[in-house]
Structures are given as C-alpha cells and as structure tokens.
Amino acid sequence: MQSTDLVQGRHPGWPARLGPLTVSAGVVRLRPPRLTDASAWSLLRMADRTSLENWEPGGPGTWAERNGLLSWPGQWSALRRMARRGQSLPFMILVDGEIAGQVTVGNVVRGALRSAWVGYWVGSRFTCGGVATAAVALVVDHCFGAGGLHRVEATVRPENEASLRVLAKLGFREEGLFRRYLDVAGGWRDHVCLALTVEDHVEGLISRLVAAGKARRG
Numbered sequence: 001m002q003s004t005d006l007v008q009g010r011h012p013g014w015p016a017r018l019g020p021l022t023v024s025a026g027v028v029r030l031r032p033p034r035l036t037d038a039s040a041w042s043l044l045r046m047a048d049r050t051s052l053e054n055w056e057p058g059g060p061g062t063w064a065e066r067n068g069l070l071s072w073p074g075q076w077s078a079l080r081r082m083a084r085r086g087q088s089l090p091f092m093i094l095v096d097g098e099i100a101g102q103v104t105v106g107n108v109v110r111g112a113l114r115s116a117w118v119g120y121w122v123g124s125r126f127t128c129g130g131v132a133t134a135a136v137a138l139v140v141d142h143c144f145g146a147g148g149l150h151r152v153e154a155t156v157r158p159e160n161e162a163s164l165r166v167l168a169k170l171g172f173r174e175e176g177l178f179r180r181y182l183d184v185a186g187g188w189r190d191h192v193c194l195a196l197t198v199e200d201h202v203e204g205l206i207s208r209l210v211a212a213g214k215a216r217r218g
Contacts, residue, residue, distance in 0.1 A: 011086035013147030017092070018138040021206060023215045026127020030091035030103065030138055033079050037092060038072035040099040044123045051124050054185045055160050055185040079104075086110070089147065093122060093135045103135045105143055105152070114145065114150040132166045134215055137205035140170070144201050153195035155181060167194050169214070170205050
C-alpha cells in the first residue's frame, strides 16, 4: 500500500533545505539544484577535473562535454525529474552562500527496504574544512528523519582515503568489498561498501559532530 504522500504526488523529505551547520570552512547549507547553477557548477567541475575524475563513474563523451556549461540543463532536468518521482534527493552544497559541491541521495527504494545510497563531491578549495562531512551529516539525518529511510549506504574506491575518512567520522560501518563494481577512470574498479541504518543513528550525525567539537548548529 502506498503512503498518502506518494498517492498525492509528494515524496517524503522532498523538496527540502538543510542547515545551517557551521564548520571551520564556513556555514554549510544544502538546497535543491537550480537551472541558474550552471556557470558556478561548471567552473568548479572543470577546474577540479584532476581531483574528481579518478573517483567518479565515467559516461559518454569527454570530461568537458559532461561538465561544460551546456551539459547542466540536461543534468538539472534529470535530477529534478527523479526528485519529483521520489527516486532521488539531490542537493547543492553551499558554503557561505557559494556553491561548493553536490550531495545526492539516489536509488531511493520504499516498501520493505526503505534504502538509498549517498554520493558527494566538493571542490578542492573546500576539501579540508569539514564541508563534505557536514553535508553528509545533514543529508543522512534528513534521510532518517523526514525522508523516512531505514538504510543509507555509500560505495567508495579503497584508494579514496579522503572520502573514507569522511564516512568513518560519521560512524559508517564497512560491510564488504564490491569487486569490479563501477567503471571509473578507464577501468572496472573495486569499491568498499559502507552503511548506516536507523538503529545506528540514535544520537544523529549532526549531534555527533557537535559533541566532538567539529561543528556547531547555525
């Protein structure tokens, strides 16, 4: 049986704005993508190709074609469509009002599973200030609250130490290794699977960061 929200064309936890959460890099907020994000998004992606391309699944065309200014309208439209269908919760990461990256909850499955994955990236200027950790904390707390999910997982290449540190800080547990899982940087790469469920989330991830002195609310 579908929930009342789904019957009426709404989806748990969407649309939403999350934050603010203050970390050493500044004030972190999350909001839905906008069509007008094209220029800022493309400039950040193009400038940080070296730091992003080794960790992200490939696709048709060159990096410039996938991340140039003209590619954003199609990506924005797809994100908007999936969010409206309840299949995804896509957010832009803002630091002091400036676009710093993205965090996306995807493959949302309801029913008895109530599960999704979370993926994220931040520009190189924001990688050492707690931004990614804050963004993931905000979105996972939202998933387990208004989003109505039971499980959130993340898959990361074993070589991606920075991303693994983000998830470790938030208490994600390692559940196994997916062999030759995704086509990344010209080859089929192994990925570590990490996850949290509601039962692991009693205190909340934001509260965990605040208690550790890594962030403050507002």
